Amino acid sequence: MEIIRTIKGLDAVVADAREKGLSVGLVPTMGALHAGHRSLVDRARKENDIVVVSVFVNPTQFNNAEDLRTYPHTEDADAAMLEKCGVDFVFMPTPEEVYPEPDTRVFKLGPVAEVMEGAMRPGHFNGVAQIVSKLFAIVKPTRAYFGEKDFQQIAVIRRMVEIEGFDVKIVDCPIVREDDGLALSSRNVRLSAEARAVAPNIRRLLVASLDLKKQGYSPVEVARLTEDAINNVEGLETEYYQIVDAATMQPIMEWNQAGPRGAVGCVTVYCGGVRLIDNIRY
């Protein structure tokens, strides 16, 4: 495994792979890697000749300076894990390497990026589009792998790919969970013991909400009842819970309003000061 710190270096190795006609799988990450990332890398390893993983805490997608300052950096452990997974190239650049000048590009991502995370974190998805488009432009991957925990992010990236015309297959990979149901996240390390103990209630109540649908409640009612149930757990406070079309991310009023990708409930919950997100398919 080779660690590459410059765009020029990355460009050279992937150009070489492409010249040889090899397929390239890209797994973009912000480091602090866990088993969720490992599942993306393992899938990329199975499906491609060459696997590139980027480890870069992208400043332009943080709309909160404190969140950026406290985001975990675990480069050595990340490199060790990626080596074990059989990754070929790890791209670990500095912010100055990626952004020698401020990136002023504004992506017209439209409604898919305006709701939920887009509404709560202004500028966040534009920052994601900036870094992912830069990575796609350099690596020109055959396939790129993203976790479904950030469900809306995948929809936004698909939109960015349409706008920019990248020839890449976006592969969405299922959420990996702890045994008690908590979705794996780099932010979980920030949970206190008390917060960690209540956090699995998020998944428990999302699963319970499937029954509400069976009982005949509408998407809006299921969302409201589930949000109330989460907020009734001491130590949990929702920012939003919305049931949306799984492709357009627009809220649905009736179950039959969801398109071919179905409906998904997306939640953001503050747990002991840590912002956790999760989702469930209906």
Ligand code: PAF
């Ligand atoms: O999901 C993430 O970790 C980030 O948003 C991504 C896609 C690596 C872009 O920085």
